[in-house]
Amino acid sequence: MSMRDLSKRLQMDVADLRSEVEGKSEPGLGVIGKIARELSLPKFAFFMSRLPELDSGLPDFRSDEPNETQKSRQTVDVIQFAQGVQRTAIELANEPARDLPQFKATAVQDLDAFAFSARNYFGISIEDQRDARDAKAFYTLCRKKIEDKGIYVLHASFPSEDGSGFCLAHPEHPVIVVNTKNQTRARRLFTLIHELAHVLMGKSGISDPFIRKNAIEKRCNRFAGAFLAPKAFIHTLLKNATPSKHPDTDDVAWVSRRLKISQEASVLRLEQLGIFEEGSHSSWLAIVKSRGGNPDYSEKGGGGNGAPPPQEKTKLARYGFHFAQVFSPLLATGKIDPINLYRATGLKPAYQKAYFDYAKSLTSDELLDLDLDDE
Structure with a gap:
């Protein structure tokens, strides 16, 4: 992180920050406190003679080469929260995950067949999906069945610029965190299954399923699409209705409601299967952008009569x-x-x-x- 990066995050003039940090024998405690808070560190860390051991950062799989990247304070706090849960479980828990399916990062593998066998392992039936009231209900069912196999699924809100979710891989105590910031339940579901692919692959990191710049993300996305919309059961999930091969936004929204997955995931998967014509995803994306944004990010919070939920x-x-x-x-x-x-x-x-x-x-x-x- 450069001095300019840090000054921007602290909302300080870069010259003033440089004067505090480099122009004095010891910066003031007020500045140290602001820096410590922004970096989610205790103030005493800056007075230690050696750098303290810190939890390792997470690779960012939205890059061509997954490396650690700068993250906002809120995101660092969420990562530390998830690491705290995992660390405590490793130390104390008696109920580890066992015999999870193994997803190979590089092996030649029939991804559709593997995804369907993994879905069967977690006990998520086609009837569960077809009969679920809506995407929200199906998301809860999938989350519960994944957690029943020993995988922690946590929710947290952090800036969407830092990803849709992340995974802390571990052979016995894996953790998935789904970002609740603006994502509809349908989009969260695709994020959940994408992160599940990372768990089964043993690859910790931050992701956005719709930013696919490397081979691992492409494999995880193919897994998620095949898991949630199996080729052999597409027509069953669509209740035997045949969508237009040249879909408009209403067609995509209809398919999304039937499949209980996000609109973007729906158009991508049906194009992949040849049900939608090639280029449908690009056309849909251009239209929704011209209309003000991706509908998969439009979910508003609850509220009802204004009373907070229990x-x-x-x-x-x-x-x-x-x-x-x-x-x-x-x-x-x-x-x-x-x-x-x-x-x-x-x-x-x-x-x-x-x-x-x-x-x-x-x-x-x-x-x-x-x-x-x-x-």
Whole structure:
């Protein structure tokens, strides 16, 4: 990070910052505090004789060559939150993920066949998708079934410029984080399955499924498309209706509602399968951009009568099902206390029991109609 980069993030004049940092024997504590906050570091780190050990950064798979990149303070905070959950699970949890399908990064593989076998492994049926009320309901069902296999799926809001989601790969305690910033549930679903591909590949990093500049991202996207829209079942999911080969935006929106996946993922997948003509995605993208933006980013938050949703529901939305399954017994048996659970994961003691009890109480029928709003 250059001095100019840092000054912009601190909203300071670059000359003033340079004077503080380089022109004095020791910068003022006010400046150090601002820098520490922006970089998500403790102030004492700047006074240490050696650089402290920090969690490694995440490669950015939106680049030609996935390398670490600068990220906003909010994004760094979310990464540290996810690393705290994973680190605590590695240390204490008794319920690791086992026997997950292995997705090879470079091997010649029938991706459509592998994606469908992975879908079967997670128990997500075509009937589940066809009969789901909408994309929101299908997203919750997919998330629950993925978490049932030992994968943490967390929600957090961070600038969309820093990606749609990320994965912290681990053979027993993998973590997926889905960015809730503006993404519709249909787009979140594609992000979730794209990050699942990273988990099965063992590749940690930040992604946006619709920025595909390297071979890994292209493979993960092909996996996600085949997982969510299997070739053999497209017509079943479309309820045997035949879409136009030359789709307009209404056609794409209709297909998206039937498949319960994002509009962009729908047009890409159907073009890939030859149901839409070649170039349909480019044409659709040009039209939606001319009309003001991608509809997959237009979802507004809940609200209803203005009353906030119950905390146990917002905590379930943020932390998910597997987190409750793992940490509830650890808390009950004293392997971790409420304060240390809060320090490790950010889950406040006041909400721990209500969230854990709520997550355990949900029946299969209730899951079908579960409506989880973001905090």
